[in-house]
Amino acid sequence: MSTLFSIYKREFTSYFVTPVAxxxxxxxxxxxxxxxxxxxxxxxxxxxxxEPFFRFHPxxxxxxxxxxxxxxxxxxxxxxTIELLMTLPVSITDAVVGKFLAAWSFTxxxxxxxxxxxxxxxYLGDPDNTVIMASYIGSLIMAGGFLSIGSCISAFTxxxxxxxxxxxxxxFMFILSGFPMVLDLFQGWAPQAIVDAIASFSFLTHFTSIxxxxxxxxxxxxxxxxITFWLYVNVVVIEAKKAS
Amino acid sequence: xxxxxxxxxxxxxxxxxxxxRNVSFDVSHGEVLGFLGPNGAGKSTTMKMxxxxxxxxxxxxxxxxxxxxxxxxxxxxxIGYLPEGAPxxxxxxxxxxxxxxxxxxxxxxxxxxxxxxxxxxxxxxxxVIDQSIETLSKGYKRRVGIxxxxxxNPNTLILDEPTDGLDPNQKHEVRNLIKEMAxxxxxxxxxxxxxxxDAVCSRAIIIAAGELLFNGTPTELIAKSDRKDIDHAFRLxxxxxxxxxxxTAAP
Numbered sequence: 001m002s003t004l005f006s007i008y009k010r011e012f013t014s015y016f017v018t019p020v021a022x023x024x025x026x027x028x029x030x031x032x033x034x035x036x037x038x039x040x041x042x043x044x045x046x047x048x049x050x051e052p053f054f055r056f057h058p059x060x061x062x063x064x065x066x067x068x069x070x071x072x073x074x075x076x077x078x079x080x081t082i083e084l085l086m087t088l089p090v091s092i093t094d095a096v097v098g099k100f101l102a103a104w105s106f107t108x109x110x111x112x113x114x115x116x117x118x119x120x121x122x123y124l125g126d127p128d129n130t131v132i133m134a135s136y137i138g139s140l141i142m143a144g145g146f147l148s149i150g151s152c153i154s155a156f157t158x159x160x161x162x163x164x165x166x167x168x169x170x171x172f173m174f175i176l177s178g179f180p181m182v183l184d185l186f187q188g189w190a191p192q193a194i195v196d197a198i199a200s201f202s203f204l205t206h207f208t209s210i211x212x213x214x215x216x217x218x219x220x221x222x223x224x225x226x227i228t229f230w231l232y233v234n235v236v237v238i239e240a241k242k243a244s
Numbered sequence: 245x246x247x248x249x250x251x252x253x254x255x256x257x258x259x260x261x262x263x264x265r266n267v268s269f270d271v272s273h274g275e276v277l278g279f280l281g282p283n284g285a286g287k288s289t290t291m292k293m294x295x296x297x298x299x300x301x302x303x304x305x306x307x308x309x310x311x312x313x314x315x316x317x318x319x320x321x322x323i324g325y326l327p328e329g330a331p332x333x334x335x336x337x338x339x340x341x342x343x344x345x346x347x348x349x350x351x352x353x354x355x356x357x358x359x360x361x362x363x364x365x366x367x368x369x370x371x372v373i374d375q376s377i378e379t380l381s382k383g384y385k386r387r388v389g390i391x392x393x394x395x396x397n398p399n400t401l402i403l404d405e406p407t408d409g410l411d412p413n414q415k416h417e418v419r420n421l422i423k424e425m426a427x428x429x430x431x432x433x434x435x436x437x438x439x440x441x442d443a444v445c446s447r448a449i450i451i452a453a454g455e456l457l458f459n460g461t462p463t464e465l466i467a468k469s470d471r472k473d474i475d476h477a478f479r480l481x482x483x484x485x486x487x488x489x490x491x492t493a494a495p
Contacts, residue, residue: 006347080331
């Protein structure tokens with residue numbers, strides 16, 4: 001068994017031996033329900049699709065994903081287990097990727113448990129299931145983006161609270177970068193290319209296109225590059241200040 | 245006796261603080277090296293550098309022929325390490341924790357379960373095997389830490405205060421364990437308990453304020469004291485200069 005998989009297995013099972021997993025899943029399901037039926041006006045829209053369900057995922061992830069990722073490295077620092085982990089024959093990359101994949105799988109479990117929503121919409125109407133499938137994949141990939149930010153930030157501090165707050169702020173910037181309130185700041189003076197570049201960093205822009213049922217290779221590349229970048233920084237941070 | 249650990253002019257500074265200055269020593273297989281020194285002397289820092297957790301500011305560490313900076317994974321594979329305070333994943337049970345270590349150490353086949361059983365038996369943690377580590381007493385936690393360090397039967401062991409928090413009987417057991425293992429392993433232990441040095445160590449090193457002050461057998465250390473008392477000898481070595489100064493300065 002590779003060390004990456006050993007780390008993955010340990011991390012993934014550790015979610016379920018503490019109440020964290022259950023609390024998270026219940027809250028996630030509850031919140032998706034509220035957003036879909038009240039704010040999303042699922043029934044009133046009278047359309048057989050899950051757009052009102054997926055529309056709020058970026059906003060839910062904004063707060064819920066940092067709640068998962070904050071402990072990834074902060075906890076290791078705080079409890080001193082980072083010294084154990086880093087003196088076992090494990091490469092830092094394996095440890096970072098193993099932890100990340102475990103957290104990502106856990107969000108996949110939470111996302112999977114929203115399947116009654118999918119069943120409901122099929123019961124009530126005749127939705128385009130390929131669009132829904134694409135939206136699920138898009139949502140999961142976006143969750144990976146949020147997680148990679150959170151994992152990296154948690155490597156900086158032994159305080160989970162600080163990790164949470166900073167991760168939320170950075171994730172918020174990634175969501176907002178496609179919005180007029182951010183773009184207007186640059187519109188007046190910056191060249192159009194820069195404004196476009198900033199807009200293209202937005203999670204929303206990329207998620208919206210996937211949500212329409214089109215899994216564009218550019219969106220996949222965007223999220224893969226984003227995840228790779230943050231995990232790379234994560235490795236560098238652990239390497240440089242594992243003992244401090 | 246072959247050389248297991250070779251520490252050469254090792255130094256570590258944290259900003260303006262020199263935690264370890266120019267420390268050199270060797271440990272061979274079959275030797276138990278006692279690492280002594282006041283709190284904050286640089287014992288743990290030195291151990292962290294040997295195990296590859298901290299990077300030295302200067303100097304080299306060679307463990308079983310591998311340079312810790314050039315080939316850290318090979319070094320980490322060949323040693324067992326009990327970090328200060330015996331950190332472990334609190335939410336895991338002792339059993340799942342040892343299984344995790346066995347996974348990482350890539351113990352496979354029939355040898356794996358056999359080795360886990362042996363260690364659990366030897367360290368005497370069978371009765372807490374299904375308890376989560378955070379619910380254990382300090383002594384048990386320490387023993388789980390030792391179990392973790394010796395699980396893959398490494399030929400080099402580094403134990404940072406292995407008997408801290410143990411009751412007298414447990415201390416006795418751990419000392420016997422160390423003596424037993426010493427026949428074919430190179431072992432470094434750090435301790436504040438001086439009689440432990442006499443009881444288990446074949447050699448002792450004293451460092452204070454990051455500097456190596458003594459390197460010799462426990463008998464040689466005791467011989468430094470005219471009262472033949474190891475505590476007195478330790479005080480002479482670590483505070484020696486200032487005491488002499490005081491004596492000469494006194495009217």
